[in-house]
Amino acid sequence: MNILLLGGGGREHALAWKLAQSRLLADGGRLFAAPGNPGIAQHAELVILDVTDHAAITAFCAAEAVGLVVVGPEAPLVNGLADTLRDAGVPVFGPSKAAAQLEGSKGFTKDLCARHTIPTAGYVRVESVADALAALDRFAAPFVLKADGLAAGKGVVIAETRADAEAAIPDMLADEGAALVIEEFMHGEEASLFAITDGTTILTFGSAQDHKRVGDGDTGPNTGGMGAYSPARVLTAELEAEAMERILRPTVAAMAAEGMPYSGVLYAGLMLTDEGPKLVEYNCRFGDPECQVLMPRLQGDLGEYLLASALGRLADLPPPAFAPDPALTVVLAANGYPATPEKGGPIGGIDTAEATGALVFHAGTAIDGEGRLVAAGGRVLNVTASGPDVRHAQMTAYRAVDAIDFPTGFCRRDIGWREVAREG
Numbered sequence: 492m493n494i495l496l497l498g499g500g501g502r503e504h505a506l507a508w509k510l511a512q513s514r515l516l517a518d519g520g521r522l523f524a525a526p527g528n529p530g531i532a533q534h535a536e537l538v539i540l541d542v543t544d545h546a547a548i549t550a551f552c553a554a555e556a557v558g559l560v561v562v563g564p565e566a567p568l569v570n571g572l573a574d575t576l577r578d579a580g581v582p583v584f585g586p587s588k589a590a591a592q593l594e595g596s597k598g599f600t601k602d603l604c605a606r607h608t609i610p611t612a613g614y615v616r617v618e619s620v621a622d623a624l625a626a627l628d629r630f631a632a633p634f635v636l637k638a639d640g641l642a643a644g645k646g647v648v649i650a651e652t653r654a655d656a657e658a659a660i661p662d663m664l665a666d667e668g669a670a671l672v673i674e675e676f677m678h679g680e681e682a683s684l685f686a687i688t689d690g691t692t693i694l695t696f697g698s699a700q701d702h703k704r705v706g707d708g709d710t711g712p713n714t715g716g717m718g719a720y721s722p723a724r725v726l727t728a729e730l731e732a733e734a735m736e737r738i739l740r741p742t743v744a745a746m747a748a749e750g751m752p753y754s755g756v757l758y759a760g761l762m763l764t765d766e767g768p769k770l771v772e773y774n775c776r777f778g779d780p781e782c783q784v785l786m787p788r789l790q791g792d793l794g795e796y797l798l799a800s801a802l803g804r805l806a807d808l809p810p811p812a813f814a815p816d817p818a819l820t821v822v823l824a825a826n827g828y829p830a831t832p833e834k835g836g837p838i839g840g841i842d843t844a845e846a847t848g849a850l851v852f853h854a855g856t857a858i859d860g861e862g863r864l865v866a867a868g869g870r871v872l873n874v875t876a877s878g879p880d881v882r883h884a885q886m887t888a889y890r891a892v893d894a895i896d897f898p899t900g901f902c903r904r905d906i907g908w909r910e911v912a913r914e915g
């Protein structure tokens with residue numbers, strides 16, 4: 492069968508690399524990607540398609556007999572691309588517009604959790620500055636303020652003092668129709684748990700821990716993620732089962748019961764508190780860079796799982812197996828990321844890096860007019876390695892990082908520190 496993968500980041504390179512090994516493509520099936528990137532081009536035929544042009548994507552699927560569309564990023568899902576494709580009879584991996592509200596609207600998710608007693612931080616949703624200031628009385632510092640809409644991880648302010656919270660509120664409510672969620676601060680360690688579902692059956696699909704801050708020692712501004720490893724061993728089998736039973740499974744059941752069945756990947760950001768796992772947020776896509784450590788560990792056929800989710804046939808498949816060895820990925824970013832990443836810097840040495848046993852997934856890369864590989868985004872490469880423990884995966888990954896010649900880029904040197912410290 493032919494498959495179309497949408498997206499062009501490190502997450503989609505990891506998906507393309509794994510999809511290229513799928514039995515679904517065995518009988519001469521073609522893997523297309525739009526917009527893709529130079530790394531994805533090693534596994535897929537890149538096509539020019541505007542992901543906001545739903546009619547063009549539907550027409551492409553009809554013309555090329557596409558049997559599965561895999562949507563990488565959240566924006567097309569929140570905009571209803573999966574609905575358009577389903578209406579046209581094209582199987583699609585990813586939730587409907589209504590179901591994608593789990594990521595698209597923090598208020599929607601908090602209200603759903605409240606209706607179905609799914610453990611998460613206590614909250615209020617307000618629309619005026621006066622209501623927001625009054626609501627602060629109900630919480631203690633630090634104050635958690637979240638813009639209610641898609642904000643690519645940038646819509647959260649954690650204010651250490653009440654004065655900082657009061658100062659941040661007017662700005663967060665400045666736009667017409669803006670709403671704010673104010674939450675109780677949860678103490679604990681964070682972990683990401685992934686599951687895939689067809690709306691009824693739900694299968695765990697691995698765990699990971701991210702490094703959100705730009706600098707070593709978890710300092711500096713938040714980013715999309717500077718590195719990750721899988722599994723998150725802090726999420727023990729017991730805690731994972733508890734999170735599935737109390738958070739993810741009830742969410743999928745609630746969405747179905749409320750007439751918005753959720754299919755695709757459900758990515759739960761969890762806080763492991765003294766009272767057990769609580770939901771921080773949901774995303775309706777794979778994590779980036781978490782996907783780059785899940786795919787190398789996945790032993791099953793990714794295409795078969797994604798197609799079964801799209802067709803409502805996940806009950807036919809066994810739970811996916813993951814290699815026990817941990818995987819770790821280091822993000823190489825362009826200087827200036829996250830604020831003002833420098834574009835156009837040349838990149839070399841990827842073959843040498845891969846010869847050390849690592850996988851190099853492309854994110855923001857491009858081929859310039861002279862045929863050179865250059866930086867074209869904030870996060871540029873993901874250097875991924877496995878090992879018998881995180882310490883060895885980390886050593887292999889950094890050996891490969893050091894083989895890469897990217898003078899206008901940087902990376903954190905401490906990815907995996909928490910787990911390495913635990914390994915002793």
Ligand code: AMP
Pocket residue numbers: 612635637644645647674675676677678681760771772
């Ligand atoms: P979110 O965009 O909701 O994932 O929030 C971004 C980050 O803010 C999370 O990954 C947490 O590190 C932190 N955070 C969000 N909500 C809370 C909360 N209620 N308590 C503590 N930390 C939080």
Ligand code: GLY
Pocket residue numbers: 644701715716774777778779780781
């Ligand atoms: N790495 C965090 C995310 O994908 O949201």
